[in-house]
Amino acid sequence: MASTEIARQAGEGARAVPLSGHVGFDSMPDQLVNKSVNHGFCFNILCVGETGLGKSTLMDTLFNTKFEGEPTQHNQPGVTLKSNTYELQESNVRLKLTIVNTVGFGDQINKEDSYKSIVEFIDAQFEAYLQEELKIKRTLHSYHDTRIHACLYFIAPTGHSLKSLDLVTMKKLDSKVNIIPIIAKSDAISKSELAKFKIKITSELVSNGVQIYQFPTDDESVAEINSTMNSHLPFAVVGSTEEVKMGNKMVKARQYPWGTVQVENENHCDFVKLREMLIRVNMEDLREQTHTRHYELYRRCKLEEMGFKDTDPDSKPFSLQETYEAKRNEFMGELQKKEEEMRQMFVQRVKEKEAELKEAEKELHEKFDRLKKLHQDEKKKLEEKKKGLDDELNTFKQKKTAAELLQSQAQQAGGSATIKRDKERKNNPWLCTE
């Protein structure tokens, strides 16, 4: 019996001891299975493919039921993803099946961004799970897992090769989801063309480095069948929900004038293989791969983006507490720095403005100092003028006084002369005075 992973991990320190009787822990797998069955399972399929390739029909055929949906038109402006969840039950197994359809894929003239909405959707589901996982109080046990477990990529049955849209899209998706490429509507291809087509597709995928999902071959019970199936990839399928009477049975088939294509006939198409592999044998492996490989990759990238590391510069592993504390300190430091920066900026502005205003004040004072000086000059001039006038006035006054003095003197003399004359006149009346 091959040793299990646990046994390998036990390493040194664990000794193997023989049992002397039936203990009963071989019921552990049963206990585990019981719990899972009670809890219910969930599975999410993403169907990517151009409009009209029979995605919805194939889902209906695979799960033997009619899911909702009307066929979409070709006039979608972009690629949107529509998801529907259904509860199915088979014997005692409950399955929450979510089918996500790409609406409008391949319809636009410019298909450069077609893959983007798909990648975003897948990432959004990973993100939701990651957020739930990181919560302080989380309920992972009852969380409805919406991560895409399998992506069925529908290839148009051209018979020649993959379209470049297919290659581009698959390349973008192969690290995010388990891709299972299938050739849709394969009743349009003849058997010989089909073989060539498959070879072409596989070689193109390999040469472009697209990693498609390989059925696991490490478990002996299914290794053989899985490896056989791996060689039949990509599966060429036909879907149909209509039933046609063949012999005495009603079988799912498509009826043509030249014959009837039976969906479940392995000579006609690989539908049965697909159903076997996808649902009956590897469903759990698909879920596991999604969780342990694709989700872990997403998580790792996301955490590294956020700056988390596993080891500090001395290569000692961080404990969670340390990591969070470090993050928190960094965060607080950042906030404080921002505050400081803002304050500094304001201080700077205040300084600048103050300097400006001081300048303006200085200018103003200078201006008025100049004016003041002007005034003073004017005043001085005025004073001088005044002084000049005063001097003149004084001179004039002096002159006047002098002249008046003279006059009065003259008058006195003249007066006496007049009196004398008058006397003489009196005395000499014959003096003619004129």
Next chain:
Amino acid sequence: MLSFLKWPDLPSQWLKPIKPTESEEDNQSRAQALRALTYQQKNLEGYVGFANLPNQVYRKSVKRGFEFTLMVVGESGLGKSTLINSLFLTDLYSSEYPGPSHRIKKTVQVEQSKVVVKEGGVHLLLTIVDTPGFGDAVDNSNCWQPVIDHIDSKFEDYLNAESRVNRRLMPDNRVHSCLYFIAPSGHGLKPLDIEFMKRLHEKVNIIPLIAKADTMTPEECQQFKKQIMKEIQEHKIKIYEFPETDDEEEMRLVKKIKDRLPLAVVGSNTIIEVNGKRVRGRQYPWGVAEVENGEHCDFTILRNMLIRTHMQDLKDVTNNVHYENYRSKKLAAVTYNGVDNNKNKGQLTKSPLAQMEEERRDHVTKMKKMEQEMEQVFEMKVKEKLQKLKDSEVELQRRHEQMKKNLEAQHKELEEKRRQHEEEKSGWEAQQRILEQQKLEAFRTLEKNKKKKIF
């Protein structure tokens, strides 16, 4: 032609419709989800094949192997090692690897032994944790502390492994169950028992056992059990509870077990022949106490419950309840920096990172507000200053105008004065000239007269 895979013989219980067994929390959250989205029920019109899922899960789990950690706690000499050996039908503890009672140290130690056992293709990595020295000292205060520390350290290891950026398959070394051995004193729980269980019931699944049950008669045992359960309820100790099922038969079994709690066990390393059968038992002069006889003790019930039916549930409860408790406490402490934020309990749905994001957003708003305020204050101050400047300019201007006016008035006055003076001057000068003229004329006339007179 591909033949369908061979179906293994599905155990009968699988084929019965089993309703989900959910805890209260699950019920609530599921109800919530259902209220929000009701998924469509679809009927399958044919065989699809996902009923094979359980088979796939089975296969993978066998491939992966199982692990289980069992802790045994009790005073020395209560038969712990013997019971373990009896439970697992192996010499886990032997002369080479002595049991805890043979390894008594001065202080309580917590030690573990790992063994790998195989049965029916199923590998089990069994870790037995024992506590030599527990309850054996004179002063047993805090003897539970090493145990709590051990359990917490295993939780911590798991938490760190789970939180790494690069995660690998994580070994689950958390303690899944703790068998607590109660001495068969016949009266009730000792204070040490109560103290220990109270401190550990929220960290690990406690399964209390009455050790060496063959020292009590069935009636004494019954009495003892009743007393213990009463005390357990009084002290609100949460021992491991069996999950509810809707399946009637299972419920009956569970009820039967519940009635016999705590289980009274007997262990033995020796095989004795009784009535031609080789059984494990203890030979007394008065008879043989058979370990696996349901009438003698509850060993079979314990073994079935612990190993055959509820081992997975013990692991699940440890993972979903005890570990999550530890984790949320730990992360809350880190997020809120150890501040006791009872009011934040409702916000514990965020992850520490989301918490930081929110704090960052708050900070941004705060900063914006601060910026706005500072901006406002700045503007106001600038306006003030400018206003002052303007005022002083106006003032100075006014003064300047005034002074100018003053000067002009003075100028005018001066002009007026000058004009007057000029007028006066010219008037006087004119007068003077007239006087001069008169004088001259008078002089001439005088001269004339003089001349006349002479004649």
